[in-house]
Amino acid sequence: MMDSFVQMMDELSNLTILLWDAAWFRGCLTLIFTLVTSRVVSNWAVNFPAKQKVMAAVDAKLIFPYIVNEHKYDEAIESYKTFRQERPSETLKFMGVLMAIVLSITAAVFDDFNVLMISWTLCHLAFVASYIDLKTHTIPDTLVFILVITMLHSIDVNSIRAGQSLVKGVADGAIVYCLLMLYNEYQFTQTREYGLGGGDIKFVCAVAIGLGVMSSLAILLAAIFLNFVKVRHIEKTSKPQALAPYLCGGFILAWYIIQMENLA
Structure with a gap:
């Protein structure tokens, strides 16, 4: 039996x-x-x-x-x-x-199960974070925490850009956090308003763990530019706009570009 x-x-x-x-x-x-x-x-x-x-x-x-x-x-x-x-x-x-x-x-x-599961997690995170930010102008800490764990796992299974290690990933996240906090403080002294929301900063720092300093800042700058074009030239409003949809879109695009490079 x-x-x-x-x-x-x-x-x-x-x-x-x-x-x-x-x-x-x-x-x-x-x-x-x-x-x-x-x-x-x-x-x-x-x-x-x-x-x-x-x-x-x-x-x-x-x-x-x-x-x-x-x-x-x-x-x-x-x-x-x-x-x-x-x-x-x-x-x-x-x-x-x-x-x-x-x-x-x-x-x-991709026949790699790790790549598929990480892609599945990242897409769902981007999906939920974008919607919630559009509705509430916040990105929940729970989503940021899951993104950090996912990025660390992607480094551990070598599914991210070559040369990225766990130590370097954590250091990149810390560097980006310090840079963005300094920018926020400078912006506040000039305009009495913060340039970036706390959720946006934490999200970009989590992205930096996997993609590095330069790539994460490039995604942030592209998101800010697209948001500026939408606010000033399309909607023509002064109301605060959600940045997460642009950050998530750029992040997912960068993730798939890296996977295609690894596949090649």
């Missing part, structure tokens, strides 16, 4: 390896899996603004029970209930399908 079970598992394992070697199977499996996961993260992203608001209200209520306005507290609770009933918009669903297609092509082209 035990021998037959072991034999069956061996045959199943061999079949799985055989199927995984087929590009069409990897692509189809990744497409189906990503369509499911994109729906899950879409629901989480849609509910996040209300969760953030109600958690801030609850924390304030616990810390300052006699100061917090009861009306604002009740309003935050009602806002959370309303957001929980919302569903991802058609645009968000379309972006999820587009991400699934991109990742299915990635799976078909």
Whole structure:
């Protein structure tokens, strides 16, 4: 009985390896899996603004029970209930399908499981971070932490640019953090406003761990330029705009360029 079970598992394992070697199977499996996961993260992203608001209200209520306005507290609770009933918009669903297609092509082209899983993680992070930043002008620390772990793992499995080590990656992140904080302080002394948000700085630092100082700063400058063009010449508004969609777009593009170079 035990021998037959072991034999069956061996045959199943061999079949799985055989199927995984087929590009069409990897692509189809990744497409189906990503369509499911994109729906899950879409629901989480849609509910996040209300969760953030109600958690801030609850924390304030616990810390300052006699100061917090009861009306604002009740309003935050009602806002959370309303957001929980919302569903991802058609645009968000379309972006999820587009991400699934991109990742299915990635799976078909790259047979390295590490590259596929890192690409899957990075695309989902970019997807969620962009949406939340557009809605709340914040990038959650949870997403930044996952990005840092993913970048460190990509270095560990040699899926990133040659020559990048764990020590150098951490040093690059620290250098970028210091540079951007100095820029923010200088900007504040000149205009009494910070040039970059805290979430944007942490996100770029996490990117620098994998891509290095110059590449991460180049992505940031490109994002700032595109945002400037959009604000001044397309929308013609002075309201603060989300930078994460441009940062994520540049980061994902740089990641795939590096993978194509490694493949060649």
